[in-house]
Amino acid sequence: xxxxxxxxxxxxxxxxxxxxxxxxxxRLSVIDVLRxxxxxxxxxxxxxxxxxxxxxxxxxxxxxxxxLPHDQVLxxxxxxxxxxxxxxxxxxxxRTWILEAxxxxxxxxxxxxxxxxxxxxxxxxxxxxxxxxxxxxxxxDGRYYKKLEPMIAQHRLASAQFQQRYxxxxxxxxxxxxxxxxxxxxxxxxxxDTLFATTTGYWALDDRIAKTRAKKAELLQVLxxxxxxxxxxxxxxxxxxxxxxxxxxxxxxxxAGAHAWDTFMTLAATAKKLGVSFxxxxxxxxxxxxxxxxxxxxxxxxxxxxxxxxxxxxx
Numbered sequence: 001x002x003x004x005x006x007x008x009x010x011x012x013x014x015x016x017x018x019x020x021x022x023x024x025x026x027r028l029s030v031i032d033v034l035r036x037x038x039x040x041x042x043x044x045x046x047x048x049x050x051x052x053x054x055x056x057x058x059x060x061x062x063x064x065x066x067x068l069p070h071d072q073v074l075x076x077x078x079x080x081x082x083x084x085x086x087x088x089x090x091x092x093x094x095r096t097w098i099l100e101a102x103x104x105x106x107x108x109x110x111x112x113x114x115x116x117x118x119x120x121x122x123x124x125x126x127x128x129x130x131x132x133x134x135x136x137x138x139x140x141d142g143r144y145y146k147k148l149e150p151m152i153a154q155h156r157l158a159s160a161q162f163q164q165r166y167x168x169x170x171x172x173x174x175x176x177x178x179x180x181x182x183x184x185x186x187x188x189x190x191x192x193d194t195l196f197a198t199t200t201g202y203w204a205l206d207d208r209i210a211k212t213r214a215k216k217a218e219l220l221q222v223l224x225x226x227x228x229x230x231x232x233x234x235x236x237x238x239x240x241x242x243x244x245x246x247x248x249x250x251x252x253x254x255x256a257g258a259h260a261w262d263t264f265m266t267l268a269a270t271a272k273k274l275g276v277s278f279x280x281x282x283x284x285x286x287x288x289x290x291x292x293x294x295x296x297x298x299x300x301x302x303x304x305x306x307x308x309x310x311x312x313x314x315x
Contacts, residue, residue: 006258008242009033010235014306015299017238017269019262021252027100027126031107034116034130042074042102043109051101051129057094061087065098073106104130117312118221120232135221138170139231141212148204158200162209169195173222173230180226192220225311238269267295274298 007025011018011033020037022029032040044065052062068082079102083090090098107130108115118133122140145163150156169191176184196213199206212219222228242265252258271278274295284292307313 008239008262010238010242012234012238012269013308014234015270015273015302015308016295017234017266017273019238019242019265019269021258021262025126026096027128027130028096028103030126031103031130035107035110035113038113040076040103041106042076042079042099043072043106044068044070044074044102045105045109047108048101048105051104052097054129055097055101057097061090061094074102100129118225118228120229121235122232123215123218133221134218135225135228136215136218137230137232138173138219139233141215141219142166142170144208144211145205148208150202150204155200155202155205158202159205162198162200162205165195165198170230177222177226177228177230180223185223188223189220192216227306227308227310241265241269270295270299274302 006021006023007029008019008021009025009030011020020033022032028040049062049065052065064087067086074082079099083095083098087098116131118135119127119131120135120137121127122137127134142163145159145166148159150159169188172188172191176188193216196209196216198209200209222230242261245261245265252261267281268278271281276292276295276298281292281295284290
């Protein structure tokens, strides 16, 4: 914005695409986006302390946190003052961990607002630990195999043959989404273990296979939730639209301009997904005719038809 780099986040599903520009792309900013920009709230509880143990905050610092109010919602200013008072020697990274832990805990405890339970995304670290589960994009993972540059014929053949098996398994997952059964679920899980236990003698390929194998839980979320996409191409295409606009306009100059970009690109992308003419929608709102239903109402109606959370509803 105005010559300074900022970051445009996209949250989308088959019924909408939402854009939001923030100054950073860290975990705090991602939660801000999922909370639709509402003022940050923080909560120190058992979940927050567990988060801090996972990221490696020392026992001494975690013990000092017990002197702060627990199970109480705090605003940013109040939490900052408490940290300054009780943990004055905190380093920048430790402070960030505490803010993340308390913000994640508060987000999960929210009522009256939707809480996202699973994100389909790439493997960027800022997306981890925000939701109950993360599903990784198969297309992103597959790109690493295409980047391999084998120099000898034997390695080129091994790479080509494995990629063929890789995408054949991917298409089996696509078929599973259309007709999921418990038997097919078990078969696909075994097939994953077999495929990604392959050793070829080409060290770069074998290393890549091992890295995919380590992401089994995230790549096979579709077995538990067949309504999930296997990739985040929808978000990638939405990001491409933003890049094209930036190429032409060079970016907004003010905060209000960035907000306007986000708002109208959200409306345009969402209207398109819902089959509503963006021109007709804007004309309807400006003229005051109000003949086009609110997009939110259309989203709720279509969501009921698509059963987007069906696998969660049955658990």
